[in-house]
Amino acid sequence: LPKSLERIGEDAFIDCPLLTEIAIPENVCEIGGGAFAKCVKLERLSIPLNASLDSDVITNMSLFYGCSSLQDVQLPNTMKGIECSMFADCTSLRSINLPSSVIAIGNNAFENCSSLTYVYLPDSINIIGKRAFFNCKKLEDIHLPTSLKEMREELFAGCKSLKVLEVPPQVEEIKENAIIGNKVIISAAVKKIYGSIKNVTTMKFLGAVPPETNVALSAALRNVDCVIVPKESRIRYLQSPIMYDYYADIRVA
Numbered sequence: 001l002p003k004s005l006e007r008i009g010e011d012a013f014i015d016c017p018l019l020t021e022i023a024i025p026e027n028v029c030e031i032g033g034g035a036f037a038k039c040v041k042l043e044r045l046s047i048p049l050n051a052s053l054d055s056d057v058i059t060n061m062s063l064f065y066g067c068s069s070l071q072d073v074q075l076p077n078t079m080k081g082i083e084c085s086m087f088a089d090c091t092s093l094r095s096i097n098l099p100s101s102v103i104a105i106g107n108n109a110f111e112n113c114s115s116l117t118y119v120y121l122p123d124s125i126n127i128i129g130k131r132a133f134f135n136c137k138k139l140e141d142i143h144l145p146t147s148l149k150e151m152r153e154e155l156f157a158g159c160k161s162l163k164v165l166e167v168p169p170q171v172e173e174i175k176e177n178a179i180i181g182n183k184v185i186i187s188a189a190v191k192k193i194y195g196s197i198k199n200v201t202t203m204k205f206l207g208a209v210p211p212e213t214n215v216a217l218s219a220a221l222r223n224v225d226c227v228i229v230p231k232e233s234r235i236r237y238l239q240s241p242i243m244y245d246y247y248a249d250i251r252v253a
Contacts, residue, residue, distance in 0.1 A: 001025050008035050017041060020069075026051045031063065038066040043092075044073075051076040061085055061106075068092060077101050082109045084129065091115055100124050105132050114138060117161075121145050130175075134158055144168050151178040153195075160199055174211075186211065193242070197221060204228040204253070210240035221246050228253050 003025045010032030013019060019039045024031075026048040036042060045064070062085045064070060070090045077099045084106035087093060093110075095118040102122060107129035110116060116136045121128075125145040133139060135158035148168045155178040156162060165181035167174065169189055176195025184200050186193075188207035194214065197203070203224050205211075210233070221227070221242070229237040231252040237243050238250070 001028075003027060006030070008032060010034060011037070014038055020044075022046075024048070024051065034062045034065065036064050036067060037062050039064075040066065040068050042067045043069050043071050045070065046072075046074040047076045049074075049077050051078060062088070064090060066090075075099055080104070082106060084108055085111065088112060095119065098122055098125070103127070105129060107131060108134065110136060112136075117141070119143070123147050128152065128155060130154060131157065137161060146170065151175060153178060156180045157198075197224060200224050202226045202228065205230070205237065208233045208236075210237050210242045213242045225249060226251060 004027065005025050006027055007030045008028060011034045012032060013036050014034055015038040017040055020041050021044045022042065024047040028051065061083050064087050065085050066089045068089065068091045071092050071094065073096055079099060079101055081102060081104040085108045088108050088111040091112065091114045093113050094115050097120045100122040103124050104127040105125060109129065109132045111131055111134045113136050115138055117138050117140050119142045121143055123145045126147045126149060128148060130153045133156050134154055137158060138161050139159045140161050140163050146168050147170060149170050149172065151171055151174045153175040157177045157180065159180050162181035164183045165179060166185040167187045167190060169187045171187060172189055172191045174190060174193045179197060180199050183202045185204045186206060190207065190211045192212040208230055226249040227246065228251045234252050
């Protein structure tokens with residue numbers, strides 16, 4: 001692309017089956033939604049770290065949706081968000097580091113990124129949308145930002161390979177099907193958990209007061225092999241709705 005280019009329009013390169021690599025010039029200040037969607041052979045994308053993009057230029061919906069060969073992505077320090085379905089169905093994307101300027105991730109942003117194994121989310125992020133990492137089957141490790149305040153619906157549903165999921169210290173509510181992992185650590189700030197728990201082997205609660213819950217969660221807890229609660233709060237947990245009808249391994253720490 002020419003260095004003088006300043007704008008890439010909506011759907012500009014959509015469904016270009018032979019496009020394998022693209023370098024965005026640093027003078028580009030706007031990229032339209034779906035500009036590179038369904039470029040199934042696109043493997044590498046680079047945007048200069050000092051690119052003069054507007055704050056919302058790279059937050060357009062479905063920007064790289066369906067780029068099933070995309071493996072390597074370099075994003076600029078000017079971007080503020082990852083919008084809805086931006087990398088959805090990028091089935092060859094294995095890892096991604098988001099710049100510290102990002103403050104929000106939209107719904108379905110990385111949905112069905114089936115090769116994704118690692119994601120680093122900077123602490124600047126305070127919003128992650130529904131199903132953002134839905135069905136990322138190989139995702140093993142993720143750093144969640146400490147500034148996150150809510151875990152929304154189906155955030156990690158289908159992420160069967162997650163080893164440890166530690167709920168950030170400011171999260172107060174965990175929505176339905178948001179948590180999954182071999183080991184899940186529930187921070188003391190969590191006040192309410194909605195819906196069911198799936199594919200969790202060990203669940204550790206850090207709070208002295210058990211979170212509020214509903215019947216669906218209590219029933220699903222039967223599938224958790226081990227529950228760890230604070231020693232001084234064991235009786236309180238045993239008498240709370242969250243432990244209703246749970247008879248498996250209960251430990252204290």
